[in-house]
Amino acid sequence: MPKCPKCEKEVYFAERVTSLGKDWHRPCLKCQKCNKTLSPGSHAEHEGKPYCHNPCYSAMFGPKGFGHGGTESHTFN
Numbered sequence: 001m002p003k004c005p006k007c008e009k010e011v012y013f014a015e016r017v018t019s020l021g022k023d024w025h026r027p028c029l030k031c032q033k034c035n036k037t038l039s040p041g042s043h044a045e046h047e048g049k050p051y052c053h054n055p056c057y058s059a060m061f062g063p064k065g066f067g068h069g070g071t072e073s074h075t076f077n
Contacts, residue, residue: 004028005048020045031056 001010006028016023019040029038032049033056043050044057051057 006030019043020048020050033060 001012002016002023003009004011004025005022006024009025011023011025015025017026017029017040018024019029019038027037029040029050030036031038031043031052033051036052036056038050038052042053044053044061045051046057046061051060
């Protein structure tokens, strides 16, 4: 039985979602930065960990200060 990379518990077929080449529990597949629940195939990955595309992945690993300036620019420290 495969183990979830987040909680390390067994993932049963009925509760399995596959993403990043691994089997996850649906509630465990979350953005590493903001904890938003993600859907398989609709998120980014960095060093094997899932991130939501906007704003987390773009702000952390994309060009600095993306957006239109002002309140729409996102940066994380």
